[in-house]
Amino acid sequence: MRPRLTTLFDRLWEQAVRTPQRFVVLSFAVAAILLVLFFVHGVGLLRDHQIQSLHQDQQLQVAGISSVLNIEAERLMGMRGYAQHLIRLQSGPHAIAPDPPLKAAYDHRNDAVWTLPAPEGDAVLLGVGPAALAGLDGFSRRDADLLAGLYVARGLSHLISAEPVNPLVARKLTYVSTNGFFVAYPPVPPADAAATLRRIAAAGYLRQHLPEANPGQSMRWHFAPAADGAPDGYLSLSVPVYLARQFRGVAIMEISQRSLDAYLTRTTRQDVQRFLVDADGNLVGTSTGDVRRGETLSEVLPASWREATAQEMFRRGSGTLRAADGSRILFQRIGNSSLALVDYFSGTDLLLRTASHLSAVLAASALALALLMWVTLQGIGKLFSHYQARGDALRELAATDALTGLANRRGLEARFAIEYQHSRRDQAPMSMLMIDIDRFKRINDHWGHASGDRVLAALAGVMRATVRAIDVPARVGGEEFAVLLPRTALEEAARIAERLRKTIGQTACAPAADAADQEEIRFTVSIGVADMGVDGTDGLDAMMQVADRRLYAAKAAGRNRVVSDDRVSEPAAAQEAPVVASHIGN
Missing domain, CATH: 1.20.5 (Single alpha-helices involved in coiled-coils or other helix-helix interfaces)
Known part of the structure; x- marks a missing residue:
């Protein structure tokens, strides 16, 4: 074999010597062909790399949107839980008597437009009279439960006023009662109260949550066009609020279509057209400009993509589609929602994008x-x-209460799942404390909300310093806290609760600098204790329900005490540490 190769090279060399021009031309031709082949191969590699880069960019965008929607969905579920808790409270023997603002609002319930003031910074309640409710689907005036409903809505006003997770996406939170009033943030001018209720009724927010339409009382996605022919629409997430089987209202999160367009435009590359679509292919938002009402994905894509259906994309979940003209579509469903992100780029854009990364x-x-x-x-x-x-940091933030630094309800649920498995495996006890600051509303009223926040932070500090390293302190409501006590039986949990109660009673908190009264704040807590084994509970909600029941028993027995069973004794020697003798009552 080697002699043959030597002979071939000798002949080529002889030919080159004889005709050097032809040899040079042939060599350059071979080099050019190899260079072209290499260039084409390199372009192909870079093209595939660009597609991968676009796909990763889409994944990051989907993760960001999914995180925002999940947190807002959890906020709505928290609002629903809190609202139903307040409704049950106001419908039971421990109902709180209406204060003057509630009575004043009730007295004006038949006015064309009436309001219930809220603390500064919170959403204001707006209502309309029975005449304005006539003919509105899902609304009816019920004077019998109006006062309780007003109490609930005012309790939600602080939650509704919370800032959005992503400031780039403007969203509106609303709690609307079937009794003809609502709380919204950003606030609605009183002059627009009736128009707002008409829009809510026309969008079907109440109709789709009636018992026959939503027997499971589940959360619903909905895309509602704007009322009165306006070009803007709303992507909404809504959840019903019930008392037993009585439909009482709806908590709604709405993101305007224009806000979605602006967000997608700011976060999308110029050579990519990005669309947010629902399962039927309707356009919810786009990076290319405002979406016209009723426009679908197939209508805005080139003719080569007429056969691409949103239904098929939702069935597959994620992937890449290619057309004969070289254009591509990348699509990915956003979590478990009825939304998907679709990116389109033409073959020319892809080629130019690839070529821009090449040089001589x-x-x-x-x-x-x-x-x-x-x-x-x-x-x-x-x-x-x-x-x-950043995603890990967001997940950590989602499990932590921003004010106190304690675990929030989500973080508590995660730790409970772990400790529950340990408890079952090791046959170990586990207990729960539910803690509520006594007369916290009057602390806020007397010293202001900033001082109230200081009290919450001070309580959190005492909890961290008092409980053990294995315990899980958490903030689960406005002034309501919980402590999960792994490997702890009821008797030991009661001792821990009593030690915590005494320590808190000896704690002083400095008021905020802008408080009218600069006297130090002293406060007490009431604590309910539950044991998973003794009380026969088999889940976090069940344990919290038992501990919460005993917490309210402690409140009813005089506050500033610990109740660890359902037989509430007469008030013990422990007395409440006064805050301001004439300013406390909750």
């Missing part, structure tokens, strides 16, 4: 091309790691 050196040198690809891949890897770290 890269076209002539495989080494430089490989180096560029390595650098790009490293950059994408670091970018992905950065967003992954």
Whole structure:
């Protein structure tokens, strides 16, 4: 074999010596062909890399949107739980008597428009008279439960006024009662109260949550066009509020279509058209401009994509589609919602994007091309790691109460799931404390909400310093806290609760600088104790329900005490540490 190769090279060399021009032309031709082949291969590699980069960018966008929607959904579920808790409270023997503002609002219930003031910074309640409710689907005036409903709505006003998770997406939170009033943030001018209720009725928010339409009382996604022919619409998430089987209202989160358009425009690359669609292919938002009412994905894509259906995309969940003209579609469903993100880019845009990453050196040198690809891949890897770290930070933030630094309800549920498995495996006891600050409303009324926040933070500090390292203190409501006590029986849990109660009673908190009264704040707590084994509970909600019942028994027995069973004794020697003798009552 080797002699044959030697003979061939000898002949080629002889031919080159004889006709050097032809040899040079042939050599350049071979080099050019190899260069073209290399260039085409490099373009193909870069094209595939660009598609991968676009796909990763879409994944990050989906993760961000999904995180925002999940947190807002949890906020709505928390509002629903809190509202139903207040409704049950006001419908039971421990109902709180209406104060003057509630009575004043009730007395004006038949006015064309009436209000219930809220603390500064909270959403204001607006209502309309029976005449304005006539003909509105789902609304009816019931004077018998109006006062209780007003109490509930006022209790929700602080939750509704919370800032959005993502400031780039403007959202509106509303709690609307079937009794003809609502609380919304951003606030609605009183002159627009009736128009707002008409829009809510026309959008079907109440109709879709009636018992026959939503027997499971589940959360619903909904895309509602704007009323009165306005171009803007709303992507909404809503959840019903019930007392037993009586439909009392709806908690609604709405994101305007224009806000979604602006958000997608700011966060999408210029050579990509990004669409937010529902399961039927209706456009909810787009990076290319405002969406016209009723427009679908198939109507805005080129003719080569007429057969691409949103139903097929939702069935597959995520993937890439390619048309004969070289254009591509990347799609991915957003969590378990009825929304998907769809990215379209033409073959020309993809080619230009790929060519923009090439240079004369890269076209002539495989080494430089490989180096560029390595650098790009490293950059994408670091970018992905950065967003992954941010995602971890967001998940940590989602499980922590911002004011106190304690675990929130979500964090408590996560730790309970772990400790519950340990308890079942080791046959170990587990207890729960439910803690509520006595007369907290009057602390806020007397010293202001800023001082109230200081009291909450002070209580959290005492809890962290008093409980054990294995215990899980958490803030589960406005002034309501919980402590999960793993490997702790009822008797020991009661001792821990009593020690915590005494320590809190000896704690003084300095008021905020802007408080009218600069006297130090002293406060007490009432505590209910539950044991998973003794009380026969088999879940977090069941334990919290038992502990909450005993907490209210402690309240009813005089406050500033611990109740660890359902036989509430007469008030013990422990007395409440006064805050301001004439300013406390909750």
